[in-house]
Amino acid sequence: MRRWAQALWLCTALVWGQGAVAADLPDFTELVERQGAAVVNISTTQAPRERGSSFPGLGEEGERMFDFFRRFMPPHPRIPAPEAEPDDESLGSGFIISEDGYILTNAHVVERAEEIVVRLADKRELPARVIGADRRSDVALLKIEASGLPRVTLGDPGALKVGEWVVAIGSPFGFDHTVTAGIVSAKGRTLPDENFVPFIQTDVAINPGNSGGPLFNLRGEVVGINSQIYSETGGFMGLSFAIPIDVAMDVQAQLRDAGRVRRGRIGVAIQEVSREMAESFALPAARGALVNAVEPDGPAARAGVEQGDVIVRFAGRTVESSSDLPRIVAATRPGERVELAVVRGGAERQLTVAVGEWQDDESRAAKHAGRGDAKSNRIGLVLAQPTVAQRRERGLEHGLLVERASGAAARAGIRSGDAVLAIVSDGRQEALREVAAFERAVAGLAAGQSITLLVRRGATSSYLSLKAGE
Numbered sequence: 001m002r003r004w005a006q007a008l009w010l011c012t013a014l015v016w017g018q019g020a021v022a023a024d025l026p027d028f029t030e031l032v033e034r035q036g037a038a039v040v041n042i043s044t045t046q047a048p049r050e051r052g053s054s055f056p057g058l059g060e061e062g063e064r065m066f067d068f069f070r071r072f073m074p075p076h077p078r079i080p081a082p083e084a085e086p087d088d089e090s091l092g093s094g095f096i097i098s099e100d101g102y103i104l105t106n107a108h109v110v111e112r113a114e115e116i117v118v119r120l121a122d123k124r125e126l127p128a129r130v131i132g133a134d135r136r137s138d139v140a141l142l143k144i145e146a147s148g149l150p151r152v153t154l155g156d157p158g159a160l161k162v163g164e165w166v167v168a169i170g171s172p173f174g175f176d177h178t179v180t181a182g183i184v185s186a187k188g189r190t191l192p193d194e195n196f197v198p199f200i201q202t203d204v205a206i207n208p209g210n211s212g213g214p215l216f217n218l219r220g221e222v223v224g225i226n227s228q229i230y231s232e233t234g235g236f237m238g239l240s241f242a243i244p245i246d247v248a249m250d251v252q253a254q255l256r257d258a259g260r261v262r263r264g265r266i267g268v269a270i271q272e273v274s275r276e277m278a279e280s281f282a283l284p285a286a287r288g289a290l291v292n293a294v295e296p297d298g299p300a301a302r303a304g305v306e307q308g309d310v311i312v313r314f315a316g317r318t319v320e321s322s323s324d325l326p327r328i329v330a331a332t333r334p335g336e337r338v339e340l341a342v343v344r345g346g347a348e349r350q351l352t353v354a355v356g357e358w359q360d361d362e363s364r365a366a367k368h369a370g371r372g373d374a375k376s377n378r379i380g381l382v383l384a385q386p387t388v389a390q391r392r393e394r395g396l397e398h399g400l401l402v403e404r405a406s407g408a409a410a411r412a413g414i415r416s417g418d419a420v421l422a423i424v425s426d427g428r429q430e431a432l433r434e435v436a437a438f439e440r441a442v443a444g445l446a447a448g449q450s451i452t453l454l455v456r457r458g459a460t461s462s463y464l465s466l467k468a469g470e
Contacts, residue, residue, distance in 0.1 A: 026165050031220045032179055037121040037150040039169045039214060041176050042092045042105055042128070042142075044113035093170035093213030094118070094142065095222065096151045097252075101126075101144040104248055105212030106227055107133040110140050118144050121177065132255030136196050136263070137243060138227050139251040140212075152214060155221025157200060157244035160184050168204045168226055168240075170213030180205040182240075189241060190323040191228065196263065196330045199241040200224045206240040215242045224248075250331070263358040264332035266305075267298025267389075272322045273310060281310055282346030288312040289322040291342075295389060303353035305342060312348070313341035330358065377442045378468045379451065380407025383420060383435050394419065398431045399456065400438060408466040414455055421461065424452040442468070 092109035096102070103118065110116055116128040126144040133140035160166075167181045182204035189199040200215065206226050215224035224242030231237045254261045270289040278286040288310040294301045305311075311319050314328050315338040332338060334357035342349050382404040386396060399421040405414045414420075422431050423441055432438055445451060445468035452465045 026181075026218055028167055028179065028181060031167060031216060031218065032169065035152055035214075035216060035220050035222075036169055036177055036179075038096045038152045039121065039177060040094045040096065040103060041119040041171045041174075042094050042103075042109055042212065043117045043119070044090050044092070044110055045115040091171055091174050091209045092211040093209065093226075095212075095214040096149050097154070097249075099147060099149050099151055101146045101149060102131070102252075102256075103128065103142040103144065104225060104252060105140050105142060106225065107135050107138045107140040109212045110142070111135075116142065118142070119176070121150075132252075132259050134251050134255065134261045136261070137247060137251050138197075139225065139243060139248045139255075141252045141255045152222045153220060154245055154249065155217050155219065155223045157187075157223040157246055160187060160200065160217065160223055162186060165218050166202055166204060166223065167216045167218075168202075168206060168210060168213055169216070170206075170210035170226065172205075172207035172209040174209055178210075185239070188323075191241065195323060195326040197243055197247055198327055199228070200244055202240050202242065203238045204240050262334055263330040264334050264336070264355040265358040266300040266303075266329055266353055266355060267295030268300045268305060268311075269293035270311070270322045270325060281308070281343065283310060283343055287320050288343065289319050289325040299353050299356040303340070303351045305340075305351060305353070306344065309342040309344050311340055311342050314338065315340070329355065334358075377439060378445060379442055379466045380409040381405055381414065381420070381442075383438055385435055386419075396421075396456075398422075398433050400432050400435060408468070412464045412466050414453075414464065417457075419456040420453050421456055422454040424454070424463070429454070 090109070090113075092105060094103045094105035094109070097104055110130055110133060113130070116130070117125050118128045119125045124146075126146060128142040128144045131141040131143050162184050164184045165181060166184055167179060169177060169179050172178050172180075182202050184200060185203050186201040187198070189201045191197075191199060200223065202215065204215070204226075206229050210226050213226050214222040215226055217223050222245050224244055225248050226240060227243050228241040229237070230239035230241070251261055268291050271292050273281070273283065273286050273288050273290050275286045277283075277290060281290070291300075291305060291307055291309045291311065294305055294307055311325060313319060314325060315332055317324075317328050319325050319328065332355045334355055337352055337354050340351050340353055342351060381402060383400040384403050386394070386399070386401050390396070390401065396419060399419040402409075402414055402416055402418040402420060404416060405418075420432055420438070422429050423438065424430075430437075430441075442451070447468060449468050450465050451468065452463055454461060455464050
């Protein structure tokens, strides 16, 4: 009898315990009811992709390496083969930030899109146009013609705490308004080639199609845009990354006002400070950004920054690690004069720097597109001489950068940001070092005559043949 009573007591205690745990779990129903209507599905029809490996010559290991940090609908860098595939159709997510139809999503969701259709929660489908897209932050601003739309409430990602519950709403695999939940795993993450965004890491279930969807806190406020996943398979593995909404809103404001994003730069190469380095440089702690190179006559050089300095503060903000500095500098408006603190010889010094402007491939192309002298030649290419910094960044011994591609060049798959390394004609390969030499070679082609170029994109180089137009 005693054993039966003990068993009954134990079962009752377990039920009560489970009830207590369940009572402590968050209820997301009100959040979804209030904010779900502002989440949209985005479908795009994209220009044809060319057949062939995404990374020719790299093999299976190379494909896996580039797939390590993949976007949900990744724009694989490739040098296309001649034969084209049918138009691509892709799905993503987004959310409405204003009643008159402005929508935030990821830049990679709408990249190469020729047609964009937004499906609202009430099943209406409306065409959308791209106001602007910034590949560096992976933020795009769209506009649909409508009024009185539901919109999200924006929150403060700085107030997020690691371990806090968060919720994602999106269209994974095309399933509209799918709700998933998890916690904030970490803040301020830096990913490869993404050092301008302090990502929010979560374990929320995110899959292809969630791109561009909102990440909510428990108050129903958007704190981020779901952007990337860590996966070798393309599916959910418990590591998801979101762009903080304050970063995204700053980007969208610049896109709306100017059509592009201006970022600051000071012209230094930096590295992390280890404990051993801290001791060698007479630092009280292993923090800051160690300057290992200073661009000659750049903003930092003019301010008096030297190789071996450790930058510990910039514009009043503490630089805890080297990954902090690019984000802080990039967020500073070009032309602004700010104070920075460096440790040199064990002593802290105050310097003033006039922040320069970061020029990425898109900025350079946009700047030259408006010039009267930047005209396409007979194969549709506008090339530019790379700077010393660009050569160093890309590892180029020679070559010219593509600022604009149209006509035969665009049909062959060449695009802005590629590097044209050499030209092949009459059995001879000539390395390209001057734009004038390239223009002379193209001008001498007869209509319909072929020319072969060695083109580099990322770490991959391929030969492409084009025919000169009339």
